[in-house]
Amino acid sequence: MKPTLKLPTFEERLAEEDLVLSRSETKILQVNLGKLCNLACVHCHVNAGPHRQELMTRESVDRVIEWYGKASSINTLDLTGGAPEMNPDFKYLVSKIRAVRPHSTIIDRCNLTILLVPGFEDLVEFFVENRIQVVASMPCFTPDNVNKQRGEGVFDDSIKALQKLNEAGYGRDPQLLLDLVYNPLGGTLPPSQKSLEAEYKEALNSHFGIEFNQLYTITNMPIARFLSQLKREGKSEEYHQLLVESFNSSLIEGLMCRDTLSVDWEGRVFDCDFNQMLRVPLGDSKPRNLWDIEASDLPGTSIAVRDHCFGCTAGAGSSCGGALSH
Numbered sequence: 177m178k179p180t181l182k183l184p185t186f187e188e189r190l191a192e193e194d195l196v197l198s199r200s201e202t203k204i205l206q207v208n209l210g211k212l213c214n215l216a217c218v219h220c221h222v223n224a225g226p227h228r229q230e231l232m233t234r235e236s237v238d239r240v241i242e243w244y245g246k247a248s249s250i251n252t253l254d255l256t257g258g259a260p261e262m263n264p265d266f267k268y269l270v271s272k273i274r275a276v277r278p279h280s281t282i283i284d285r286c287n288l289t290i291l292l293v294p295g296f297e298d299l300v301e302f303f304v305e306n307r308i309q310v311v312a313s314m315p316c317f318t319p320d321n322v323n324k325q326r327g328e329g330v331f332d333d334s335i336k337a338l339q340k341l342n343e344a345g346y347g348r349d350p351q352l353l354l355d356l357v358y359n360p361l362g363g364t365l366p367p368s369q370k371s372l373e374a375e376y377k378e379a380l381n382s383h384f385g386i387e388f389n390q391l392y393t394i395t396n397m398p399i400a401r402f403l404s405q406l407k408r409e410g411k412s413e414e415y416h417q418l419l420v421e422s423f424n425s426s427l428i429e430g431l432m433c434r435d436t437l438s439v440d441w442e443g444r445v446f447d448c449d450f451n452q453m454l455r456v457p458l459g460d461s462k463p464r465n466l467w468d469i470e471a472s473d474l475p476g477t478s479i480a481v482r483d484h485c486f487g488c489t490a491g492a493g494s495s496c497g498g499a500l501s502h
Contacts, residue, residue, distance in 0.1 A: 181413075183420045186485045193425045197434075197479050199447075199459075202471045204436040205244055206254040206449060206496070207232075209263035211441065215287055215330065221400045221453050224258040232441040237265045239443060239467045245276040247471040252281040254436070254496065256449065259290045261299055270306050283309045285357075285496075288337035289330055300344045307351060310341060311392070311496075314356040317379040338386045347387040355390045357498075363406055363415035365422060365491045366393035369499040392498030395419075395487045397450050416483070422490035424501070431488055432495040433479050439466050447479045449496070450487075456480045 190197060210231035213224035232240075244253060253273055260266055261284070273280055284303065290296050303310060314334060338354075341347065347354035356376065360366055373391035380386040396402050398415055406412040437458075438446040443465040446452040457463045460480040493500025 181417060183417060186481045186483050189420070189423055189486075190428075190481070195425060195428050197428060197431070197481060199474045199477050199479055200434045201249050201475050202247070202435055202437050203250055204252040204254055204432075205240075205247070205250050205439065206256060206436055207240060207439045208256045208441050208449070208452065209258065209260040209266060209269075211258045212262045213258040213287065214262070214290055214293055215259075221397050221402060221450060222256075222258060228258065230441050231263050232265070232443070234265050234268070236441075236443045237269050239465075240439065241269065241272045241276060243466050244273060244280075249471055250437075251277070251279070252283065254283040254285070256285045259287055260284060261286070261290050261296060267302060270302075270308065274306055281309060282306065283311055286310050286312045288312050288314065288334040291337040291340060292333050300340055300346075303341075303346070304344050304352060309353040309355070310346060311355045311357060312338070312341075313359075314338075314376075315359050315361070317376050317383075335384050335386070338380070338388070339384065342385070342387055347389055354388045355392060356388050357392045357394055359394045359396050362409075363396070363411050363418065365418065366395060366494070366499070369393040369492065390498070392496075393492070393494070394496075394498065395490060395494035397484050397487045399450060399484050400453055416486070419486035419490045423486060424489055424491060424493060427489050427493040427500045430493070430495070430500045432497065433488075436496070437466075437471070437474070443467065445469060450484055451480055451482070454482065454484070456482060 184192065211222055211224045211228035212231055213228065214226060216225035244250065270282055273282060291299050341354055346352045358366060358372060369391060372393060376391050398406060398412065403412060406415050433447040436448065438449050438452045440446065440452050445458045445464055445466050446456065447458055457480065459478050488494050
């Protein structure tokens with residue numbers, strides 16, 4: 177029987193390098209509007225799907241709007257899910273934020289296929305009217321890979337949605353940004369973001385006439401649905417070892433947990449989206465809601481870490497904005 181390799185925890189790895197991870201000024205508010213989604217992707221760390229019922233209420237949405245309006249250091253609202261557009265108050269939230277803070281960057285993390293679902297056909301027009309930056313999941317530019325991760329027929333629907341976005345100006349008009357997100361199919365690290373972006377642009381343009389702005393490469397986090405997949409395949413320990421051995425200390429300063437505040441569908445705050453899914457509260461403190469804290473009090477406070485943090489610090493790094501080094 178092969179002996180289990182003793183690997184350091186993330187906290188131990190930071191201590192070995194004499195590194196301290198603490199929050200800087202908060203610049204991004206990332207809000208999860210719920211776990212309802214029209215897809216059920218195998219790599220989804222949220223365990224989102226068509227039968228999930230967790231959705232942020234109008235009352236909580238209003239409190240988020242009020243808090244955001246007063247947080248002067250924050251100028252980006254990053255909306256996630258599930259499919260964030262499936263929250264009944266999605267358009268209400270966006271419209272109110274545009275009224276309160278008209279020059280804010282508003283990001284919608286879109287699975288693309290939602291743009292073709294009956295009842296959501298007007299989303300692209302709404303995106304254009306509100307200058308929403310679309311960050312779209314597109315794990316590959318070939319059908320087999322995409323359909324294996326996200327479901328049969330998803331690749332074709334994603335292509336149609338991207339073409340619809342292009343027709344509206346996305347990826348072409350400098351004011352309408354369209355970025356794509358790649359993640360590996362299994363337990364490997366992403367390749368070079370710059371090189372892969374060039375491959376994506378050539379393949380999608382030559383075969384489908386699709387244009388986009390940037391590609392973000394993101395490491396699969398060993399939590400939730402993806403961790404279950406790794407365990408079924410007997411690869412969870414192997415993947416964990418890969419992340420630990422690929423630790424890159426130079427990435428600490430640029431980690432997204434330093435300037436991003438994560439909020440779940442109930443209004444509770446976390447250091448990042450992954451901690452949110454594991455129910456690890458902001459700064460390893462007691463559970464708190466967004467409206468119980470002040471953004472100005474966060475700089476210098478500690479960040480809650482667990483071993484999945486190796487995913488953000490492996491290789492070229494990983495964040496909601498892609499690789500951390502290029």
